[in-house]
Amino acid sequence: xxxxxEPGSFAIIGTLALAGLLSGLILVVVFxxxxxxxxxxxxxxxxxxxxxxxxxAASAQPYExxxxxxxxxxxxxxxxxxxxxxxxxxxSQGQPAGYAISAEGPGFSDTIKLIYGYDAKTGRxxxxxxxxxxxxxxxxxxxxxxxKFLSNFNALSVRPSIVPVKSGAKTLPNQVDCITGATISxxxxxxxxxxxxxxxxxxxxxxx
Amino acid sequence: xxxxxxAPPTSLQELIKxxxxxxxxxxxxxxxxxxxxxxxxxxxxxxxxxxxxxxxAASSAMISGLRKAIPGPVRISVxxxxxxxxxxxxxxxxxxxxxxxxxxxxxxxxxxxxNCIILGRAEAFAxxxxxxxxxxxxxxxxxxxxxxxxxxxxxxxxxxAGTFLGIPLFGKSxxxxxxxxxPPGGFLTLxxxxxxxxxxxxxxxxxxxxxxAPLQEAV
Numbered sequence: 001x002x003x004x005x006e007p008g009s010f011a012i013i014g015t016l017a018l019a020g021l022l023s024g025l026i027l028v029v030v031f032x033x034x035x036x037x038x039x040x041x042x043x044x045x046x047x048x049x050x051x052x053x054x055x056x057a058a059s060a061q062p063y064e065x066x067x068x069x070x071x072x073x074x075x076x077x078x079x080x081x082x083x084x085x086x087x088x089x090x091x092s093q094g095q096p097a098g099y100a101i102s103a104e105g106p107g108f109s110d111t112i113k114l115i116y117g118y119d120a121k122t123g124r125x126x127x128x129x130x131x132x133x134x135x136x137x138x139x140x141x142x143x144x145x146x147x148k149f150l151s152n153f154n155a156l157s158v159r160p161s162i163v164p165v166k167s168g169a170k171t172l173p174n175q176v177d178c179i180t181g182a183t184i185s186x187x188x189x190x191x192x193x194x195x196x197x198x199x200x201x202x203x204x205x206x207x208x
Numbered sequence: 209x210x211x212x213x214x215a216p217p218t219s220l221q222e223l224i225k226x227x228x229x230x231x232x233x234x235x236x237x238x239x240x241x242x243x244x245x246x247x248x249x250x251x252x253x254x255x256x257x258x259x260x261x262x263x264x265a266a267s268s269a270m271i272s273g274l275r276k277a278i279p280g281p282v283r284i285s286v287x288x289x290x291x292x293x294x295x296x297x298x299x300x301x302x303x304x305x306x307x308x309x310x311x312x313x314x315x316x317x318x319x320x321x322x323n324c325i326i327l328g329r330a331e332a333f334a335x336x337x338x339x340x341x342x343x344x345x346x347x348x349x350x351x352x353x354x355x356x357x358x359x360x361x362x363x364x365x366x367x368x369a370g371t372f373l374g375i376p377l378f379g380k381s382x383x384x385x386x387x388x389x390x391p392p393g394g395f396l397t398l399x400x401x402x403x404x405x406x407x408x409x410x411x412x413x414x415x416x417x418x419x420x421a422p423l424q425e426a427v
Contacts, residue, residue, distance in 0.1 A: 007279035015279055019286045022270075023293035030297045037304035045307070137248075137368070138386035 050087050050100040053117035053127035057089035057097045065203055086200060089117075098126055099204055103196035107188040110134035112143075116153065116193060120204050124173070125193065128153035133185075140185035149186065152176045158197045164190045219344040222333075226348030232325045233356040233398075234405055239325040243357060244394040246316050249365045250373050253357030255309040256316065259298040261350025263320050266294045268334040268346035275335050287330045288321070295320045325349060360397050364388045 050060045062073040064083040073085060087100040099120065104113040110133070117127035128150065135141045143149060156162060157173035164187045170177045178186035226232065232239050242260075246252045267290050271278075278286050299317045302310040310317065320326065329349055334342040365371055368388030370378045387393050 007281065011279050012282050015277065015286060016282055016289075019274075019278075019289045023289050026293050027296055030300055034300040034304035038300065038307075041303065041307040136386075137389050138384060 046087075049102075049115045049129060049131060050089055050117075052129045053100050053115050054089040054098040055117070055127060056091040057100070058092040060087040060089040060100060062087050070203055070205070084200075086204065096120075099200075101196060101200050102131070103192050105188065105192035105195065107133055108135050108140045108184045112185075112188055112192060114189065114192060116196075118197070118201065118204065122155075123157070123159070123201070125153050125156040125158060125197070128189070128193070130189070135182070135185045140182045142179045142182050143185045143189055146179050146182075149177065149179050158194070158201065161194050161198075162190050219341045222341045223344040223348035223351075226345065226350070226352040227355060228352065230349075231352040231356060232328075232349050233353060234402065236325075236328075238328055239323050239353060240398075242316055242319065242323060243360060243398065244391065246313055247357055247361035247364055247394055247397075248368070248389045249312075249371075250358060250361045251309065252312055253361035254354065255302070255306065256313060257350065257354025257357045259302065259313075259317055260320055260323065260325070260353055261347060262298055263291065263294045264326055264329060264346035264350040265343050266297075266346075267291045267326060268329060268342040269339055270294075271330045271334040272337060272339045272342035278335075283335065284327075284331075287327060287335075291326050291330070292321050325353060359401060360394065363397055364393050368393055 047060065051057050054060070062085050063070050064073040064085050066083050070086070073083075085102070089097045089100060091097040099118045100115055101118060102113065102115045104111050106112070112130060112135070113132040114128060114130045116125050116129075118124075119126045130144045133141065133144065135143060152170070153176075155173065156176065159174060161174070163172075163175050164178050164183075165175045167177050167180045169175070176186065176190050228235075230236060233243055242256055246256050267287070270290050271287055274286070295318060298320065299310075302313075302317060329345060333345045337345070362372065365373075366377060367385045368390075370376060370382040370384050388397070
């Protein structure tokens with residue numbers, strides 16, 4: 001109270017407002033400059049992911065699930081919908097090629113985000129790609145790259161549900177060979193797929 | 209950004225001191241969180257270092273320019289607003305033009321806001337010095353930070369993944385020393401480098417003492 005140079009509240013509020021205004025101005029300019037590129041990058045990454053899990057996809061359109069019905073998503077590309085989204089892919093002749101659906105769930109460490117392809121005619125999963133994970137390097141992170149593990153998802157039945165089995169023990173179309181040394185991560189992928197497919201498959205019509 | 213080079217030697221000295229003599233990691237030992245977390249690959253270290261250098265230089269410039277207008281009681285809040293602004297600028301720029309690196313670094317770009325090197329330099333240097341030396345100080349500290357990130361990430365990537373800048377070095381028979389890219393590897397590498405540095409400093413000081421001892425006796 002006795003310090004002579006204590007600044008008044010006006011000076012303090014004024015400085016804070018000015019700092020906020022300045023930073024707001026900078027942010028608006030940079031946001032406008034970068035946003036088109038960021039959205040284009042996101043859309044490109046998504047398209048690449050769809051192509052990875054739906055082998056014959058030439059292009060894909062997002063559909064959202066609203067009020068028990070599937071309808072085209074009209075938001076801008078890269079802007080996430082608040083509703084569940086599936087991507088309906090068509091091949092180069094414009095024929096339906098399958099759906100790409102993203103899903104996520106807990107892994108061994110942190111959330112695993114993945115995308116998988118679904119062929120509505122055969123009712124099977126036709127591809128799977130892990131997009132984001134923090135599984136143990138050298139062990140759990142093989143779910144991203146192990147070719148033998150990934151080939152499990154090329155024609156995987158989901159009826160009655162996907163069952164993880166020991167490496168090399170797969171005999172039925174709904175079984176997944178786990179990776180030795182990455183059993184927990186492999187099972188986590190199966191669990192994510194089981195819950196997502198049970199939710200999604202009844203919603204998707206066979207003819208796109 | 210070319211001004212610190214043309215400026216009087218004082219600014220140049222401000223820039224050089226951050227590289228080694230007052231290196232933020234090895235000498236001041238601050239900013240260890242990103243140092244541990246993102247040094248799994250050299251490219252991560254380089255991108256993180258560049259982003260931090262940009263934030264340091266830009267926020268130092270702005271804080272130094274406004275230093276006389278900012279009232280003491282709210283200076284930290286104003287610094288944080290300024291720093292957060294430039295972190296957002298760095299974050300969006302990376303997302304727009306280097307999406308792969310941005311994805312790799314994830315939350316750690318946004319966490320530059322709380323990197324104590326930046327608020328530390330704002331309070332210790334930019335708040336008390338003119339704009340040009342402040343920018344030089346920011347760039348120097350940022351480059352020193354980058355240098356250490358590369359020095360820690362290089363052995364981690366080479367030993368832990370068998371690659372350097374993503375290029376395989378040893379062929380297929382190499383079994384990666386996985387612990388080096390996991391959190392313990394970061395601590396091991398930092399500890400090894402810090403102790404090497406301490407040993408080297410200790411040795412050169414002893415040498416200096418040994419050289420000057422006979423002289424002192426003669427006098």
